[in-house]
Amino acid sequence: MVALTRLDCAIGSAAIMRQALVQALHHTMHRRAFGKRLVEQALMRNVLADLALESEASMALVLRIARAVDEAQHDPAAAPLARLITAIGKYLVCKRCAPFVNEAQECLGGAGYVEESMLPRLYRQAPLNSIWEGSGNVQCLDVLRTLDREPASLEAFLAEIDRAAPLHRLLREERRRLGDLLASAPAEREAIARVLVERMAVALQAAVLLRGAPEAVADTYCRARLGGGDLRCFGTLPADAPFGALIDRAWPDAVA
Ligand SMILES: Cc1cc2nc3c(=O)[nH]c(=O)nc-3n(C[C@H](O)[C@H](O)[C@H](O)COP(=O)(O)OP(=O)(O)OC[C@H]3O[C@@H](n4cnc5c(N)ncnc54)[C@H](O)[C@@H]3O)c2cc1C
Numbered sequence: 545m546v547a548l549t550r551l552d553c554a555i556g557s558a559a560i561m562r563q564a565l566v567q568a569l570h571h572t573m574h575r576r577a578f579g580k581r582l583v584e585q586a587l588m589r590n591v592l593a594d595l596a597l598e599s600e601a602s603m604a605l606v607l608r609i610a611r612a613v614d615e616a617q618h619d620p621a622a623a624p625l626a627r628l629i630t631a632i633g634k635y636l637v638c639k640r641c642a643p644f645v646n647e648a649q650e651c652l653g654g655a656g657y658v659e660e661s662m663l664p665r666l667y668r669q670a671p672l673n674s675i676w677e678g679s680g681n682v683q684c685l686d687v688l689r690t691l692d693r694e695p696a697s698l699e700a701f702l703a704e705i706d707r708a709a710p711l712h713r714l715l716r717e718e719r720r721r722l723g724d725l726l727a728s729a730p731a732e733r734e735a736i737a738r739v740l741v742e743r744m745a746v747a748l749q750a751a752v753l754l755r756g757a758p759e760a761v762a763d764t765y766c767r768a769r770l771g772g773g774d775l776r777c778f779g780t781l782p783a784d785a786p787f788g789a790l791i792d793r794a795w796p797d798a799v800a
Pocket residue numbers: 672675676677678679680681682685
């Protein structure tokens with residue numbers, strides 16, 4: 545039962561992110577400051593592009609989980625993957641939602657904080673999905689339990705990464721590091737479970753994007769999220785990231 549409601553939570557958080565992104569894009573397409581629209585300002589474009597990237601990665605991941613859950617209804621061989629990635633996806637997508645909405649609020653400045661915009665409502669809603677149906681720590685403990693008791697889950701997860709690994713050097717490198725992390729002694733695993741689950745989730749997002757998204761999205765995701773240690777604040781994509789392509793994908797012709 546909770547496997548399905550946990551998927552609901554992750555889908556709900558991805559949807560909140562997309563709605564917050566649309567609000568941020570709409571505002572920045574119309575608000576002028578320092579002689580130009582906000583969507584034309586270099587630093588704001590980095591923030592918007594990064595939000596667009598995260599929103600797409602979250603949506604792509606929850607749809608991949610939904611497919612695994614659907615397949616598991618008819619095919620017992622698909623169940624181990626669904627079992628593991630539901631917990632992994634709920635952890636990351638629901639955890640990222642609140643800071644994501646806060647960043648979208650900031651795109652509207654003070655107008656994103658006061659109740660006249662819908663952002664405060666999204667912000668109040670954002671933390672809930674990471675708490676109910678199993679909080680963040682509970683998801684991580686669930687992942688550890690699955691790794692211990694259902695080896696087929698880990699095999700299916702790694703096969704999913706391996707299918708995409710030939711497409712990007714950074715995913716191949718992350719796959720090797722993930723292998724070392726997964727080999728850490730079970731006694732040490734609990735304390736670092738968030739690190740492990742976050743890294744598994746980010747690798748899976750990269751794999752899903754590499755197999756289904758345009759190169760501008762997938763390559764930027766790999767460069768921005770893999771191998772750099774902890775996740776950073778939004779708006780910290782590399783200087784040569786395809787900002788315009790990422791923003792236009794979230795809202796066609798947003799900059800035109
Ligand atoms: C708006 C709302 C509606 C809800 N609706 C329902 C409902 O309809 N039906 C229902 O049954 N429940 C419902 N809940 C309850 C919800 O599922 C629980 O609040 C949630 O599962 C967390 O449990 P808890 O509040 O008992 O916190 P606790 O279990 O006390 O957890 C507190 C903190 O400790 C952490 N923690 C717990 N155990 C460990 C551990 N072993 N190691 C490390 N950290 C740990 C948790 O991750 C969490 O951060 C609702 C909650 C909210 C906020």
